[in-house]
Each structure stands twice: as C-alpha cells, then as structure tokens.
Amino acid sequence: MGARRVAVTGIGAVSALGNDLEAFYRSLAEARSGVRRLPAEVTLGSGVQVGALADWDPAAHFKGPEAGSLDRATQFALTAAGQALAASGLDPAVADRDRIGVYWGTGMGGAHTLDAAFGSAYGRNDFRLRPLSVVMAMTNAAASNVAVKWGLRGPFANFSTACSSSAMAIGEATHAIRAGRADAVLAGGSEALLSPVILAAWQAMRTLAPADANDPAASCKPFDRRRGGLVLGEGAAALLLEEESHARARGARVHAFITGYGNTCDAAHMSKPDRGGQVRAMQQALAEAGLAPEAIGYINAHGTATIVGDVIECEAIKAVFGDAAMRIPVSSTKSMHGHLLGGAGALEMAVALMPFKQGVIPPTANLEQPDPACAVRHVARNAERGAIPQAVMSNSFAFGGSNVVLIAQRA
C-alpha cells in the first residue's frame, strides 16, 4: 500500500504480570510467571488448579459505583486503553475525535456478568437480574466503553474470533488507517474468563495444564516435552495506532510500525490447528510487509503448550522460514502471562514490541527439556539481551481455525 504508514505511539497492558506496561515488561525480562494456584472461590468444582489471575482491585482504578457497572473484562480494557492513550500523549480533548477509532477483540465479552446472572437465576431462583446485564455482557461492551470514555467517534469494530480476536483488531485497524478512514485507532483486546463455569468448560476439553507438582508458577511449559496443556490468563492490552504524519506532526514518540498482517482460516476443524493455514498467514504478513523471512528478528509464538498445537506451529515456522528457523529467536510468553484468549493477540503484540523498546527478547519460561518435535531457535528460560531486531512477528492461532499474524518493524 501507499505512503500511509501506521505507527505505534502508545502501549498499555493489564495481566497477571502487573497492571501496567512497566511491570509487565519487568516480569517478562525477569522470566517471572504470573501463573498461580487458583483460589477456591474462583475454581469451585471445576477441577482447574492453576491460572494467571490478575492481582486486581477495581477500586484502585474506578471511582465510586463505576466499577460495579463494568464487567471485569471491560475494567481491564478501559485501564489498558487509558494507559496506551496516556503513553501516546494524544489528548482526545483537543484531537479530531471523528478521526479516532476503536478496534477491539474479545472471545466472550462479559463472562463474569453472565456467570452472575445464571447463578442468580438457576442457583437461587432469583430472576431479578441486573438491568445492566445485557450491556455489561455483550461482546462489544469493552469496545463501546472505550469509545464512550474518550469520545472516540471514528471507525469502530469488534472482533470475536477466539484466540486471534485482538490480533485481528490490530491488523484491521492498521488497514483502516492506511485506507485513510482514521488518523488513529485505539486497538486491542480484553478477556476475563476465570470463573467457575468457564473453567469447567475448558477443563472438559482436556486442554488445560495441571499444576506443576513442585512449582505452580511453572505449570505452563510451551515446547517442552513435559508440557501438559495451556494455562488460562486474563487481562487486556491496547495499542494506540496512528498514521505516521499525524504522529510526527504532534511530536509523538514512535515505538514501531505495524507493517504486515496475515489473516487466513484453516476451514478444517474447530479445535485442531492446521499447518497450512498458519503457513499462509505468516506468508501473507511477510508479503504485505515486503520482507524476506530472514528479516524477522523475533517471533512471539502462539505457543499455548498443548501437545498438538506446539508441534504444528513449529512445523509451520520451519515451512515458512526454512533454515532461518534455527536462527530466529522464538518464544511463547504464555508460559508467564497465561493464555488471554481474545486478549492474547494484543498482549503478545505488546510483548513482541518489547525488544524494540528495551533490547530484551523475553523467554519461554519453564522450557528445560525442548521437545525434538518443536525444533526451532528457542529463547529458553531466560531473556536474551543483544542486538535489537529490525522486525518482529506475533502469531495468533484460534479455535475455529482463524490464523492471524502481525509484523512490526523498528521505528
């Protein structure tokens, strides 16, 4: 596409690794996991032992009764979005808000709100449901609250494609800015699914890792031959994406450019990933960025730590990158922040940008015995510090067969 380049001028993140970007990056650099044993009131009879639960006090972020009218996922979303906006220095009050959009992603929206409603109705036979239940639970609740909070009246979209939702939001937002439909878009995603019924549904799929016997924080082991499945997380992340000249005109600091977006569907199976679909998504993103595979200097893998998924992703990476797959650092930071599902793509894009900002490549924590079937160039256990890459890739592969790949380049 033409001359309109899309800059990242602000980043925000909320997760089990902390409630702001600084804490998040510090934890990643120190390979500190946010995975822990879930308290009894969160897991109830679901059988799920561990999760990456955010240390979250709504009263610290919202005044008075406001938090009570926002689902936990929306609370995360507003907080991450506010951080991204503040970090960008873009003041919506003096900007043309008709030209600023919101593109968001979430898997399930306000799951806690639904959980509470079902509990009231089925559990206590009390059908006096909260009048705000609908607007708190709807999947666009987070996106709409972000738009309302800052009066962002430009293009608006909400994506729900399971684990690729917020990566898709970033990719589509990038295209919207390039197409001239907006000067800036607050793009990201959020998820808060650590509630008993949702946990039980995940447990029923038999894809969740049990607690590590010695160290619950080490329960998620992507690419390791001992891996036992994914660990669910929660939180949100947001990027303030901005057309380059708009950012330059106000003297904003540009962290990176989003230059490549691949989007394909396996069209094969609801839960089993497909190498071909992943390969095509990575190739699309590279083609859009105009980069050869070896130009990528870090890959933030989808790497959920499922038995099947990790092998297929590594095969796909090898198919795309050839010999370079043994040179390009790859890590799955889900080992620390857990799987944010609809919020994963945005949070992991924030991770992928970390080498640009800090010169640090975050590791796959707990990777001690690499599975020979996952032979790529792992950043195992500890972060690496060295040359700052020129380009990075982030993979998001979802249930339902959606594959989204994003590429960012150094500013």
Next chain:
Amino acid sequence: MQTLDRIKDLAIKELSLDAGKIDPNAPLADLGVDSLTFIEFMFKVEDEFGVKVSDQDLRGIKCLADLERHIAASLQTAGKA
C-alpha cells in the same frame, strides 16, 4: 431506625452517595442515579424491607422521599409497621 434512615444508609452503601449531600426530595437524576441503576437499587430495598416494588410502583417514585412513602405504605399493608 426510621425507614428513611435505612433507605439513606442503603443508598450510601449501594450507590456510593455522599451522606451529607442526600436530599430526600431531590430528583434521583440530580443525585447522579440513572434509571437502570435505580432498578438495581430497588432489589436491595426489597431485600432490606422484605417488600415487593412493582414496575408500576416504580414509575411513581422520583426521589428517596417517594420511596420512603411507598415502603411505609407497603409495610403497613403487610402489617409489619
């Protein structure tokens, strides 16, 4: 405790209203309470007093003083006053 005081206490707790600024005769909107939030508040009032407030009754309640009159009447009818 008087009915109005119990309603005020509940409003302070559930609606985060400032104790010193609650005017029982002020329209609810002036207290910063929107209609949906007030419906939720009514569930708490129902539980507190053990009475039912129908949607029709709700339409006639514009301020906390209206609510007090309605609750007092309901309690009297129910023989609880």
